[in-house]
Amino acid sequence: MSARIRGIFDDAGVRGWLHAVSLDDPETTVEHDADVVVPLASVYKLPLLAGFCRLVDEGALDPRERVTLEPAERTAGPTGLSVFADPVTVSLRDLALSMATVSDNASADALLDIVGLRRLAGILESFGLRHTWVRRGTAGNLRDLQRRTGADNADAALAVLADNDRTDPAGVYEAANGSAASARDLTFLLRRLWAGELLSAGQTEFVKATMHRQIFLHRLASGFPHDGVRVAGKTGTFGALRHEAGVVTLPGGAAFAIAVLTLAARGDLRQPRVDAAIGEAARVAVDLLR
Amino acid sequence: MLTERHLQIFIALAEEQHFGDAARVVGITQPPLSQGLRRLEALVGAKLFERGAGQVELTPAGAALLPYARRALTSIEELHQAAVARDPEGPEIRLGLAPEVPPSAGAAVAAACGAVIPGSRVTVVTAPTSSLVNQVGTGRLTLAAVQHPAVLDGLEAGPVSLLPTWALVPASTVHDEVVALRQLKGLPVAVRPRAEAPAARDLFLDTLALHRPDGGTVVVTDERAGLAMAAAGQAIVVTADPALIAPGVARHRLADDPLPLRLRLVWSRTRTPFLRPNDVMAQLTEALAA
Numbered sequence: 001m002s003a004r005i006r007g008i009f010d011d012a013g014v015r016g017w018l019h020a021v022s023l024d025d026p027e028t029t030v031e032h033d034a035d036v037v038v039p040l041a042s043v044y045k046l047p048l049l050a051g052f053c054r055l056v057d058e059g060a061l062d063p064r065e066r067v068t069l070e071p072a073e074r075t076a077g078p079t080g081l082s083v084f085a086d087p088v089t090v091s092l093r094d095l096a097l098s099m100a101t102v103s104d105n106a107s108a109d110a111l112l113d114i115v116g117l118r119r120l121a122g123i124l125e126s127f128g129l130r131h132t133w134v135r136r137g138t139a140g141n142l143r144d145l146q147r148r149t150g151a152d153n154a155d156a157a158l159a160v161l162a163d164n165d166r167t168d169p170a171g172v173y174e175a176a177n178g179s180a181a182s183a184r185d186l187t188f189l190l191r192r193l194w195a196g197e198l199l200s201a202g203q204t205e206f207v208k209a210t211m212h213r214q215i216f217l218h219r220l221a222s223g224f225p226h227d228g229v230r231v232a233g234k235t236g237t238f239g240a241l242r243h244e245a246g247v248v249t250l251p252g253g254a255a256f257a258i259a260v261l262t263l264a265a266r267g268d269l270r271q272p273r274v275d276a277a278i279g280e281a282a283r284v285a286v287d288l289l290r
Numbered sequence: 291m292l293t294e295r296h297l298q299i300f301i302a303l304a305e306e307q308h309f310g311d312a313a314r315v316v317g318i319t320q321p322p323l324s325q326g327l328r329r330l331e332a333l334v335g336a337k338l339f340e341r342g343a344g345q346v347e348l349t350p351a352g353a354a355l356l357p358y359a360r361r362a363l364t365s366i367e368e369l370h371q372a373a374v375a376r377d378p379e380g381p382e383i384r385l386g387l388a389p390e391v392p393p394s395a396g397a398a399v400a401a402a403c404g405a406v407i408p409g410s411r412v413t414v415v416t417a418p419t420s421s422l423v424n425q426v427g428t429g430r431l432t433l434a435a436v437q438h439p440a441v442l443d444g445l446e447a448g449p450v451s452l453l454p455t456w457a458l459v460p461a462s463t464v465h466d467e468v469v470a471l472r473q474l475k476g477l478p479v480a481v482r483p484r485a486e487a488p489a490a491r492d493l494f495l496d497t498l499a500l501h502r503p504d505g506g507t508v509v510v511t512d513e514r515a516g517l518a519m520a521a522a523g524q525a526i527v528v529t530a531d532p533a534l535i536a537p538g539v540a541r542h543r544l545a546d547d548p549l550p551l552r553l554r555l556v557w558s559r560t561r562t563p564f565l566r567p568n569d570v571m572a573q574l575t576e577a578l579a580a
Contacts, residue, residue, distance in 0.1 A: 013489025
């Protein structure tokens with residue numbers, strides 16, 4: 001059954017990794033190299049969201065606490081506070097919301113600073129995640145990319161990755177160098193979140209509602225062109241990496257956690273075939289699990 | 291016991307100053323690299339590197355011992371080379387060429403294989419990029435010249451070589467020596483089946499559609515068929531082969547070379563018979579693009 005998934009990835013010109021599991025029956029899975037640890041790009045915001053909510057549950061963080069982010073200290077990015085011109089004062093839970101719904105890099109790095117890498121690592125371990133590492137945020141990714149490309153700004157560094165006439169600098173897509181996880185670990189996290197095993201009822205609801213509000217519909221959701229199917233997810237895009245991890249709920253209530261991670265052969269910033277292939281692979285996986 | 295691997299780790303770490311990068315150079319993962327370094331330090335009875343966050347630096351003892359390690363590794367490599375030179379059979383180099391590789395370029399790479407590894411026996415096969423990548427991955431081929439971009443999945447790859455292409459059109463279609471793609475109206479462009487190299491073919495088709503909104507494409511099995519269709523007034527051939535021609539067909543340079551043939555040499559990190567694969571591949575890449 002993995003052959004069909006493999007065929008979709010081959011046709012789209014990507015190396016792909018997939019894990020899909022029925023929430024009601026964790027023994028039933030569809031897998032394609034699901035244990036390979038892959039760099040997460042912005043999918044790291046999903047374990048960060050879960051870690052933040054755990055700290056709220058523990059009383060270590062107040063979700064209503066406000067922070068002010070100055071333009072100069074905000075991480076660059078295409079959405080959210082990253083593109084704002086002026087200082088922004090925002091609550092921690094709204095940082096989490098912006099981070100997860102529009103993949104706001106500035107909000108995510110601010111929240112990662114507050115949560116802390118070490119504290120987050122401890123929480124992820126307590127969640128039972130053995131192949132998930134949040135080692136740095138987007139600012140760290142961009143700094144590393146600039147170092148490896150020798151470019152003097154983030155846009156120039158990303159342009160190197162987008163150029164089909166040039167070789168990618170060594171190590172850019174190596175899991176050991178940044179935040180990374182296996183597809184199986186991502187669906188394990190989603191499954192436990194959806195089952196309410198990791199967070200209070202209130203924070204569990206916050207995670208689900210936030211992930212359902214994600215605005216990007218071109219990947220997982222593109223495989224389910226029916227309004228009766230609900231898709232909650234978190235995408236990740238960095239250079240040739242294109243991912244999404246999420247939960248698909250069918251009209252009858254049957255739900256499936258799916259992680260589709262891809263590395264495209266082409267460097268182009270826009271690759272609609274790859275986005276669609278992620279949706280197609282997810283749909284095929286769900287059909288196999290139904 | 292001090293081994294060749296210990297010396298490789300020592301020198302790679304001194305040069306890369308980064309555990310992940312050094313591991314890649316040696317061709318192993320980070321845990322065995324760290325373990326190898328600890329063994330080496332125990333064997334020589336001195337700490338060789340200061341370990342910081344991600345970065346490593348030579349200690350004074352490390353700097354003093356580094357030249358000896360370099361000399362020792364060079365001697366070992368010379369021993370290997372002397373042994374290879376004495377082997378009456380010589381190493382076998384199985385070279386794969388994608389069908390898009392111009393015959394003269396393929397011949398140059400094969401000839402360079404023989405020159406770079408004296409006494410080697412070179413065998414050559416032609417197969418589509420997707421097949422060549424698989425064959426290199428499984429060890430059936432030593433190396434291959436494939437189309438870029440392609441999913442390489444763990445294979446080593448050299449730089450991208452850009453070969454200029456010509457348009458072969460039915461005679462008297464256009465009269466300029468250099469033509470814009472837009473000028474080549476009315477006839478389909480002959481392309482090989484997409485499954486042979488999906489990412490490279492999509493990049494070609496997307497670029498073609500950008501420059502030439504109409505005219506379409508026709509799938510052909512090879513350049514022989516494409517050339518025959520051009521002679522029959524039925525198709526345009528885009529080729530990197532500087533010698534391909536037939537009566538009734540005119541060769542034109544394409545303005546700004548919008549559709550270069552992108553080629554890369556690929557090989558397996560673990561299966562290469564070359565002692566210094568990067569040096570060998572650099573020379574072969576030169577032959578490919580010459």
